[in-house]
Amino acid sequence: MAELSESYGRIYQAVRRIPRGRVATYGQVAAIAGLGRHARLVGYALNACDEELPWHRVINARGEISTRSDPFYEELQRERLEGEGVSFDDRGRVSLVRFQWQTADPLVDPDW
DNA sequence: CGTCTGACGATAT
């Protein structure tokens, strides 16, 4: 990727920190990237990221894989997560309690 | 420079 904005760079950095087998929400990534509540911006950034980034570990606040224009990537994301041991329930949702990446920031993880 | 369009999320109803 060429020269992206500073914000995008911070977002990509945060995403790279998500451990294998864990997930993070868009809002969580935004917070870690120091962008406050710009969860939406994270989605836009990931839409323009490259394959090196573990973008599949980012899901929405409800534990679901966000819908996008190309359904192919929704499947790919789920397959990758399951491949890392992340399980989905009947409704296609991940248990954030079990799989959400626990950071040291109390602002980011209400529980635990 | 104005508009539109997205991988979101909190809040209100």
Place this chain on the structure above:
DNA sequence: TATATCGCCAGAC
């Protein structure tokens, strides 16, 4: 639980 509204940013036209 479902729908609506609003805030917020970048890139394409």
